[in-house]
Amino acid sequence: MKKVSNPIDEILGRYKPARREDLIPILQEIQEKEGFISEQAIIRVGNHMKLSTTKIYGLATFYDQFRFKPKGLLHLVVCNGTACYLNGAGAILKKIREELGIEPGETTRDGRFSYDVVTCMGGCSNGPLILVAGEFLTGVKPEDITSILGSLKKNTTSENI
Ligand code: FES
The missing domain is CATH 1.10.10.1590 (NADH-quinone oxidoreductase subunit E)
Known part of the structure; x- marks a missing residue:
């Protein structure tokens, strides 16, 4: 054996x-x-x-590369590289932090959401960029975050991720 x-x-x-x-x-x-x-x-x-x-x-x-809890069912990757930063990624991150109540690398208590920040995803001219569930959201604005997270929350169950 x-x-x-x-x-x-x-x-x-x-x-x-x-x-x-x-x-x-x-x-x-x-x-x-x-x-x-x-x-x-x-x-x-x-x-x-x-x-x-x-x-x-x-x-x-x-080293902020290490994560000590499992990722959430929905894991967002938010770009804060130079181009995305210049286009408002900082305000997007602030909004995500406020909405989810967690810092990058953390997971919400209910295990639904987590997010990380990266320095470039190769789509600088379409930024700010967020990657979620294999899909790139481009040209994201801070005011989009509430509805993006809202629709993700609505559609999130452990079966459909
Ligand atoms: S800086 Fe965000 S995709 Fe390049």
Whole structure:
């Protein structure tokens, strides 16, 4: 019988123990595989790296690329690159923050929404850009956010995502 290994153990198995320079690549791989870094993952990484979980958490939170909760059922990617910023992405982010009550990288309590901010999605001339459920929304304005989120909320159930 073949033993099924845990994806985190598989990742850790490719790195020598206690090499601190491997910490960030390991966390990046775990996030890539799992979508976020769970408490369990931090404990396992700590055992492998011979580092306390507090130390790992502290180092990981220093980099805003890491997420510690699963993404929401609907995950928005908001561009705040130079072109989108100049076209009002800052006001869009402010509005999203107000409407959802969360910061980038966080997930709403009901698990429906999360969002991240990126620096360019390659559609600068059509910005500001938001990517949601595989669809690009272009030329978004702050005043569009309430209706965009409203219609997403209305259509969001765990079955249709
Ligand atoms: S800066 Fe937003 S798509 Fe390039």
